[in-house]
Amino acid sequence: MNNYYELNISINPEMEDIISDICFTNFDCEGVVLTEETYKDLVMTSTTKGNLRVFLNSLSKNPYEVLKTERELLKSRGFSDEELGSWEITVSEKENQDWSKKWKEKWTVTHVTDTISVVPSWIKYTPKEDEITIILDPGCAFGTGTHQTTQLCMKALQKYFKSGQTMADIGTGSGILAILAKKLGASEVYGCDNDETVIDVAKENAIKNGILINSAINDDVQPIVFELNTADKITKKYDFVCANILHNVLSEIMCDLKNIMKDDGFLSLSGILDEKKQIVLDSVERAGMKVAETLIQDQWVSYIVKK
Numbered sequence: 001m002n003n004y005y006e007l008n009i010s011i012n013p014e015m016e017d018i019i020s021d022i023c024f025t026n027f028d029c030e031g032v033v034l035t036e037e038t039y040k041d042l043v044m045t046s047t048t049k050g051n052l053r054v055f056l057n058s059l060s061k062n063p064y065e066v067l068k069t070e071r072e073l074l075k076s077r078g079f080s081d082e083e084l085g086s087w088e089i090t091v092s093e094k095e096n097q098d099w100s101k102k103w104k105e106k107w108t109v110t111h112v113t114d115t116i117s118v119v120p121s122w123i124k125y126t127p128k129e130d131e132i133t134i135i136l137d138p139g140c141a142f143g144t145g146t147h148q149t150t151q152l153c154m155k156a157l158q159k160y161f162k163s164g165q166t167m168a169d170i171g172t173g174s175g176i177l178a179i180l181a182k183k184l185g186a187s188e189v190y191g192c193d194n195d196e197t198v199i200d201v202a203k204e205n206a207i208k209n210g211i212l213i214n215s216a217i218n219d220d221v222q223p224i225v226f227e228l229n230t231a232d233k234i235t236k237k238y239d240f241v242c243a244n245i246l247h248n249v250l251s252e253i254m255c256d257l258k259n260i261m262k263d264d265g266f267l268s269l270s271g272i273l274d275e276k277k278q279i280v281l282d283s284v285e286r287a288g289m290k291v292a293e294t295l296i297q298d299q300w301v302s303y304i305v306k307k
Helices: 013-026 063-076 099-106 148-160 176-183 196-208 247-259 274-286
Strands: 004-010 029-033 037-040 043-047 051-056 089-094 116-120 132-136 166-170 188-193 224-228 238-244 261-273 290-297 300-306
Touching (some): 013 029, 013 051, 013 063, 063 089, 132 176, 132 196, 148 176, 148 238, 148 261, 148 300, 166 176, 176 188, 176 196, 176 224, 176 238, 188 196, 196 224, 238 247, 247 261, 247 274, 261 274, 274 290
Parallel strands (some): 166 188, 188 224, 238 261
Antiparallel strands (some): 004 051, 004 089, 029 051, 037 043, 261 300, 290 300
C-alpha cells in the first residue's frame, strides 16, 4: 500500500466544517478527523480540540500556500484571526496501515432531533418507526449533518416546512437539506451551488437515499434538481428557501433570496456565528423582511425569516 500524508492544522473548532470543506475542495483528500478525546475512569485525560487532522493521498498542491490563500480570503470576508484560529500546519508522511478505514471509526449516527438522524453510509442502523434517516458520507462536501449550522436548518425544516410544498436549497453542498425536504414530502426541490465539485456529490447522496435526480419518471414522481447556479439567476419562487452560507454572503444575496420566496413563504438562514449576527440582521431589515424565530446552537445562530 502507498504511504499517505497527514496534515495537522491548528484551528478554531467552530470553523472545522468550513476548513474541512476547503481541504476536500483543494487537495487529494480521503478524510478528516475532528476532535478526539481520551478518557480514563470516565474523566477526559486529553483532547485534540482545536486541531484538524487531514488525510491526503498525495501532495499535488502545496498545502502551506493553499491554506494561506484561503485564510486570507476568509479574512477579506470579515472573519478575524481569533475566529479562524492560527492555521499553523505540519505535514508528515505516514506508512499506510489502512488509515482510510480508521478515520471512519470516529463517525457515528447523528441524531439531529428525535425523529431525524444522519447515518454514515458504512453504518448499519435500524431507525424508529417514525424516524427519517439520511444516508451520507461525512466529509464529502460542506453540510454533513454533524455541524451546528446544518442541524439548525434541519430543525427549521422540520418545524416550518409542510408536505406538498416546494423548497430551494441555496449553496446546497452535500445536498442534505434538499434530501431532507424531499423526505418530508416536498412536491418540488431545487438545490444549487456555485462550486461545481459539490454538485456530483449532492446527486450521489440523493441516489444513496433512494431519491431521483434531475429527471422525473412521470408527473407524480418529481426529482430533486441539482445544478450549478446562484440565487440571483433563479426565476421561480418557493414555499421554503434554505441558505446555509457564510454571514457575509448571506448579507450580499439577501434581496436575491427574498426574490425567490413566495409571499407567504419562509427563509431559513444559517452559517452565522453569534458575533456576526448583526450583519445578517441588518441585511434582513434592509430587504424589508422580518425575523419570525431565532434558533441557537452553541455559538451559531439561525434565523427563520418572512416577507
